[in-house]
Amino acid sequence: MKLHLSQPVSNHINSTIRITGSKSESNRILLLKALYPNVSIENTSNSDDAQVMEKGLKISNGVVDIHHAGTAMRFLTAYFATQEGKEVVLTGSQRMTERPIGVLVEALRSLGAEITYVNNEGFPPLKITGKKITQSKVSLPADISSQYISALLLNASSLENGLELELVGKITSVPYIKMTLALLSQLQIENTFEGNTIKVYPKKDVKANTLVVESDWSSASYFYSSIALADLGSQIILSSYKENSLQGDSVLSEIYKSFGVETIFNENKVVLKKISTPKLNKLVWDLANAPDIAQTIAVTCFGLGMGCYLTGLHTLKIKETDRLEALNTELTKLGAAISVTDKTLTIAPTMAINKDIAIDTYNDHRMAMAFAPLAFKTSLIINDAEVVSKSYPDFWTDMKTIGIGVV
Known part of the structure; x- marks a missing residue:
């Protein structure tokens, strides 16, 4: 057109x-709702990205196509990798297959995740077999897209031992990291951000809560x-x-x-x-x-x-x-x-x-x-x-x- x-x-x-x-807030809360179903959302984004995120979270097996949605690609990579029993191929548009995902995949693999590249090393599509993750320490470069960091933090409280994430170097996009942690705090999920280390503690259930985007x-x-x-x-x-x-x-x-x-x-x-x-x-x-x-x-x-x-x-x-x-x-x-x-x-x-x-x-x-x-x-x-x-x-x-x- x-x-x-x-x-x-x-x-x-x-x-x-x-x-x-906000698309950024909506996608974060949609993921948290998938982990804690008694969370409710008001004023969700009507964007394509939020819609594919919401649809993708409902799939347990098969192909998940997130089209152009980069946030969904990062968040869902971590989500499916940490959800025992789910097995998907996560893919997207032609441009999405050209956007790097290797830093996040390697971090998840170091925690014990099972992820393989379908075509090109370091890029989507990804075959992900969800596993129970018990390891709890990982590091990432601090100057990468904050979406890689938030992908790990959003899923961290569902892990048996939580997560300690070390950011190596000078941190960029701090507001987006703080947005993620603030939403966790609204659900009484304990977390700390001191220096270059972020800790998110495990939490099996949260109280019924409505988050307004x-x-x-x-x-x-x-x-x-x-x-x-x-x-x-x-x-x-x-x-x-x-x-x-x-x-x-x-x-x-x-x-x-x-x-x-x-x-x-x-x-x-x-x-x-x-x-x-x-x-x-x-x-x-x-x-x-x-x-x-x-x-x-x-x-x-x-x-x-x-x-x-x-x-x-x-x-x-x-x-x-x-x-x-x-x-x-x-x-x-x-x-x-x-x-x-x-x-x-x-x-x-x-x-x-x-x-x-x-x-x-x-x-x-x-x-x-x-x-x-x-x-x-x-x-x-x-x-x-x-x-x-x-x-x-x-x-x-x-x-x-x-x-x-x-x-």
Whole structure:
């Protein structure tokens, strides 16, 4: 599906949007519910990823196809490996078979798990035979995707002796690890995080509990970008959000101050207001703890004519696509002076934006959504626009609500 985006009749926004639950939180709680069936969930994400996660957890034998869902691949690898009596082949899309899983598989094998590679060493598909795991100590590199770490932590309390996980080196994506541990704590599953060592203690049963998923901060980023690119005085109200969020992407409220956007927390809503024009010529920010908002921030800077130097992006190369190279290609088409390394992105200030450029999305939902707010500055085309359903099925309807022409 190809969509043509046109500039709003007015660049002044005054809208209210409800965003469904966080994909990251939903997938964690869905796994915990599979381990502890008396856990209930409210405001679950309506994303493709959450749906394939929920479906996959119900399969005990046979093929589990998680399509493009990287979180589900990591979480379910650890889940099936630690569930005695289950035997599955865990697979996904063509891109998923190119995304490395070896670090997690080796960690699970060192605990006694039985996992073999169906095709290529280090990559899905995986044949997993669930076993009773009694070993309780394992180590992982600290600078890998936090999803590998969370995959182990989420399943740890179901192990006979729990888990002691040592992270070797400098830890990245700390907020996502803390999100996982906070959810365990909500279920009274004892855990500690001291220095580079995380311990999760065994727990056979938990009390009946309802966990409410906060709305997705990654999804909120596209409205932050829209407000930044819109006229002064523009406002969007988003729900449901809380000030002390578990999600690392809530750092948006700090970052977007540089773009003249004020964030006001009001009960379970957040109000975004464009209160000033940006005074910075160049944004410098380390996104190691929030890499999923890098695309949005890069596009915002380009749309405002600002330069940027974004660091901490080393995990972007193994996402749905190599996001750094994808940004390099698509922003260059629009007229940006951009350069990338394996972990940084640099854009030089420029006020020229090419019109009616077709943006390729590379089977990556965030490529489609990050570029959409540029419609406040120029008309553009989004190829394979349906990819947004991976995390945000209502995205294009909500873009219309804030005034963007979507045909």
